[in-house]
Amino acid sequence: MEQFHDGHHVWLRSRANGLYLCADDDRSGVSLQQDRASVHAAWAVHILHFNGGDVLMLHSAANGRYLAAYRAEGSWNVERLNLNRLPSLTFSWYALGSRYGDDVLLRHFKSMFFLRALFRRDRISNSGAVGLCAMDRGTTTMQWVVEAIPPRESIPTLPDPLPPSSLSGVYRIWYVRANPDGIISPNDWRLFLFYGRSVRNLSALLSIELGIRRPSDAILCVRAGFFGRLTPLVTNLPHNNMLLNLDIVVITAGTSAADRLRYPNVDAA
Numbered sequence: 001m002e003q004f005h006d007g008h009h010v011w012l013r014s015r016a017n018g019l020y021l022c023a024d025d026d027r028s029g030v031s032l033q034q035d036r037a038s039v040h041a042a043w044a045v046h047i048l049h050f051n052g053g054d055v056l057m058l059h060s061a062a063n064g065r066y067l068a069a070y071r072a073e074g075s076w077n078v079e080r081l082n083l084n085r086l087p088s089l090t091f092s093w094y095a096l097g098s099r100y101g102d103d104v105l106l107r108h109f110k111s112m113f114f115l116r117a118l119f120r121r122d123r124i125s126n127s128g129a130v131g132l133c134a135m136d137r138g139t140t141t142m143q144w145v146v147e148a149i150p151p152r153e154s155i156p157t158l159p160d161p162l163p164p165s166s167l168s169g170v171y172r173i174w175y176v177r178a179n180p181d182g183i184i185s186p187n188d189w190r191l192f193l194f195y196g197r198s199v200r201n202l203s204a205l206l207s208i209e210l211g212i213r214r215p216s217d218a219i220l221c222v223r224a225g226f227f228g229r230l231t232p233l234v235t236n237l238p239h240n241n242m243l244l245n246l247d248i249v250v251i252t253a254g255t256s257a258a259d260r261l262r263y264p265n266v267d268a269a
Contacts, residue, residue: 219258
């Protein structure tokens with residue numbers, strides 16, 4: 001567990017095929033991809049102190065949802081889910097040392113199985129899949145290289161607005177503005193419908209709703225579940241074909257709450 005520091009970001013690279021654990025460009029998918037220079041490949045560390053020990057949880061720097069495993073129709077699925085209950089073994093992992101240097105094995109608390117690269121690298125798409133499997137120290141498919149991601153010195157620039165042809169889906173946006181210390185009032189949440197996926201357009205609309213003169217002063221953070229930690233929203237919203245809920249906490253630039261936010265420098269060498 002010493003390679004995971006609370007609040008910091010990491011890349012997780014499969015020893016078997018060299019691909020990185022990534023959040024897919026949807027709401028919940030997880031896969032292995034070649035490109036690590038993306039917030040989709042960055043995972044924020046959330047250490048939970050429970051029953052005298054430490055539990056590892058990981059949430060995506062793309063949309064804040066937590067790496068989880070659950071049983072459905074007789075098999076275990078690995079996805080990203082909202083953290084609505086603590087403690088929860090569905091989201092809990094433990095990092096064990098392997099026989100190969102600093103590589104780790106990620107053991108899921110509820111199933112007691114291990115996170116594994118399911119297939120070798122697909123040479124056409126340069127991608128792979130992940131799942132759970134029983135203990136077997138003799139295979140590299142269960143070994144993960146933990147690479148620390150340094151923080152950025154400044155807030156990333158939001159992507160340009162998407163063209164009309166890229167507008168898809170509807171989001172039910174629940175939003176609230178935090179005070180300078182990052183405290184929010186449960187009674188201040190408000191709701192509106194947002195059409196499309198552009199985070200820049202969403203930032204502009206929320207700035208108007210909250211009376212913030214400059215959209216750049218509104219730092220949008222997604223909260224993935226009641227117990228989810230805030231994740232700065234710096235990429236466009238996931239593709240979706242249905243009405244989805246999204247909780248947004250708006251932090252004001254220049255406040256102590258904004259100073260505590262951490263942005264992974266995914267372009268670091």
